[in-house]
Amino acid sequence: MDDKQIIELYFERNEQAIKETEKKYGRFCHYIAMNVLGIQEDAEECVNDAYYSAWKQIPPTVPEIFKVYLGRITRNLSISRFRAMRAKKRYSSMEIMLSELSDCVPSPSNVEQTMEVIQLSKYIIQWLDSLPEEDRVLFIRRYWFGDEVQELAKKYGISAAKMAQRMLRLRKSLKATLEKKGVAL
């Protein structure tokens, strides 16, 4: 079933929409949730919540690219779960990813603009667009899909240590770009 048909089911309020979403994108959403949470049952709950969230949002929302839309919901729900449960649970995958992302956080400067997340996304997109294709893909695979460094290294054919180094360089580059723009978080 193509995405358009699935979205039509949502608009018709036909619960088959959820089943078709699960069938087509269940693995994908689960992969993202597992990558960031690392706990099977929590990932499953997160994905189920993502379906429910899609059900609530469509209509009126019409996702441009349904797969990415679902992935984004899954990411948002994953970090919400992380925030709510951090006192109790160790979401180590998320903790590692966030710890790495600390490297991208710009240092305070005199000319600062505190911004909404939407604006931050725009700056990140500008930075991503300026990167060589492979670097761009590696960054997104690591920090959007949550692929582990070892996994990326295997796919790319280099050692995990080299991949980690490359990631560090990318994070520093993003940080420098944001600092140049006077971004403060």
Add this chain to the structure above:
Amino acid sequence: MKNEIMYDGITGIRDDLVLQAENYQFSKKNHDKRHKKIWMKWGIMAACVCLAIGLGIFGIGRGAKPGDTAGSGSGGHESGSVFMSYAGPVFPLNALSDTTGITAVRNTDFDFASYETKMKYYEVDGEQTGYQDYETESLVTDRYFLNNTTDEDIVLTASYPFAGTFSNGYKWMPTISVDDSIIETSLYAGRFSGGFYSAHGLDTDKTDRSNIKSAGEWTEFQALLEDGSYIADAYAEYPQLNQNVIVYKLSNIAYDGLDETATNPTLGMEFNVISSDTRILSYGSTGGRRDVETGEFQQCYHIPEENERGYGMDRYLIVLGEDITVPEIQGYRDGGCEEGEEIEGVTADVVRFETTLGEIVWKLLIEERELSYFEEEQIDVASDEMLFGSVAELMYDYGILSDNVAERYEWGSLEDMWTETYNMQRVMYINFDVVIPANGSVRVDADMKKDASFDFVGAGTDRNGYDMVTRLGSTLEFSEQTASVSNTQFIEIIYQNFGFDLEKGITQVELDVNEPHYYMEVRKVN
């Protein structure tokens, strides 16, 4: 936290960038290098085989099998076909009783009929509509002819292993038939078949056991099963939970709703642990804090609204060892249960009683399971006793009853014990007796749906892996093993070491019983 804002910022990047990253094929240079390595590995192996044949080390026909050609495989799970989700191999039948005078002939058939594209229908506003779809599971028939070369009937106690979880066992558990009649069997479950790794990742010298690592390739099953201790353990009695415990039961948990700033009203239960040997288990808790040095503990329980899951449910704190100080109840605005966030109006009845660990675990996880968190769970393959025993096993192996508690379980959440037990990959064994007549034979079939090994994302999501082991964990003497594929018109084989050649019509091949592992990757033909 600023890094969390960064995470949110990355979440919001353009759709096309995400799609590009998902579908990206890493540079030709790197890919060629990787495949070259794989080819070289097999090239060397093929060369060795040729040399060995020349020296007459291998038996007649060993070199004639198509599977020995260098181009037919990718190197398998050891060197190339590693999947993000590994379903585990098809295992051979095993014997638990004496096998003197018995020989076995095996054929394993992988049927790909489920790959056929079919129309699936559903109803919209009373009208039928449909779409095209296919499945990626293989229907496997693992067939054995058991031959009795003696002059007396032999009753063989057999055991058929399969990899699965309690949660998915209902789907993948084989059915056993003898001479076409499905027979009654009994199920035994092994322990968790995977391991753990550090919260800091796989490539670290940190030794904490915070993350679950399921078996990712067949060699991990090999390490688990080859010395026989795993199966022996699967048939052993479960450990007992007869320790005396003190239980604090919280019921009638309520919040008067007067404080509008309470976004997530939470009950905090605060107490002191006097002895460092005391261990704490919780049930229904949503968070907590522990200061091991001072002994100050706090356990937090979210207060659900009416119609929310868990509303009206009792919560528990279970003390193993010396009793704690009298618990105090405090309400908080949210699940953080932090100082300065206290609210009034949170109440609960607390009752203290003594029992055994086994009784309270049985009550909460088995008897009352359907009333609480697990109402939608589907449990078909495992009995209550098996689930209970497996929870006990996990508690002793890695949980609070272990001398070396894994960091993953140090919070002592009973629900975690349950969900882990339920979802952990393990090898399970189907037991049955079969009579093999004197100087005769019987046919035993294990029929199952075999889930594909697969990748969640990336360029290889269309490839599905299936594999089998020839002798691992079996005491049977195999005089012959073959493998076959059926309904192959719906698939193409990308990598393999079986030796099938669909173009030439070679769909059945003889296997070398000394080759421990055979694998193939297939793709749907459009």
